[in-house]
Amino acid sequence: MARPILYHWEPNANSGKPIIALIEKGVDFESRYTDLLGFDQHKPEYLAVNPAGTIPVLVHGDAVLAESTEMGEYIDAAFDGPPLRPDSPEERWRMRWWGKFLDGYFGPSLSMIGWSVFVGPSVRNRDPEELRRNIERIPLKERRDAWTKAIYNTFSKEELAESLRRVLHGVRVFEEELGKRPYFAGTTYSLADINAFCMAYALPLMQAEHVNKEKTPNLVDWLRRVYARPAIARSFELGRTPMAARTIEVRKLIAEDGSDD
């Protein structure tokens, strides 16, 4: 089958999941950087690939895949390379449980904070008429609402406080569960770790007061082990904004005492 094509933004949140999975598997793929902040995902040529206007998209032969979490299972099943799903059915269930927790509970709250402090301010000062036209072009109601809130900065105080509460609750759940087993699904590194890493990789920097060696030793230890994987460093090479550069700072924060790593 043809070489897979991945449309993606920064190696972060949703785009990070298939980038890391493909690199972990050693798949040769074509990277097509799609600039979320330039509204590339709402342009006609992109909508022709994915009418929903969401990033990332994996094109493999005739198949067009647009759900990043399930894309990981597809990548694991369709390509050779080291397995990214556990063999045990119970650990597979746990891997998917994390997918659901991250996508349904933790992610939306984390991204609400991200959109209010990063995405919104990055585009807000552009021509208002152009911004309005961009919003109108967004196909999904959910995404239209999100962009409207980010651009006009209408996140309420309560909404952001609730988001932070949920993120910190998520951090407590991560910490507790990583005390029971070395990786999110169980004894081996899996798609659950990739998904969690894409959302949690900058927490020691963004939530330094709550995520650090003293308060969340299990989470920090896990982050250190995942950061040490060669595929992670290679994934961040695909980033073009200062987001990827933050990882250098994060690695300093979580380095073992006396180590430069």
Next chain:
Amino acid sequence: MIELYHWEPVSHSARTLICLHEIGVEYQGHYVDLLEFEHFGADFLALNRLAQVPVLRTNGVCLTESALISEYLAESFRSAALAPFDALGWYRTQTWSKWIDYNLSSSLGTLGTRKYLVAVLANRDRDDLEKAIAAIPVAERRSGWELAAKNTYGEDLVTNSRRKVELVVQRMEQRLAENQWLVGDAYSIADINTFAMIHSLADIVPDLVNTRISPHTMAWRSRIAERPAVREALALGRRFPTGRICAPGPEHSRWG
């Protein structure tokens, strides 16, 4: 031995019950009466601290989240052929169920509790009910029961729930106009997961799901309802109206 903690054969509990009966595996069922708040008791919270049914206990692990239990059962009992196992077929099965959950789980909870649970709770002693709701230990569950007890569903919530049901029905009609089943060419957990919700929605919002607006969906619904395993599962209800009474579902998405 597989143990299943479930409520009425409706929505999430119905999914797992149907899967188990389709597979034909022996299991020990435990009926958890949500109307008696049994899922908020210490015994049940020890199985699932999020206080949600169903819970499937197997090999010492308590599995939760009905769509993920369906996937677990399909993969563990491959000979029952409850899913396509090629990479793309599996992806389509997973993403269909995820989309159904996103659009129907919370909407069914909202529309179903408004139709049936409100009346059930209205007959309870006010003080006792308020105390019981205040004592619910999981914040995300408490708000759903409060809404039903006070019958304070906002117009936005109802409109958005109905919009999501319409969206699902439109897509199902398109798909089922040319196909027997929702994913691939065989009955699968995508059909089971969806049927478990559409089954009662035809009764809860008959103006949105009916033979005129959604003939293909209704025909598909009948095909599934006639399966022996589905009839067995649906016969396990104890509350009236069987297979329709609803509990508050999971929260709606925070992004709309």
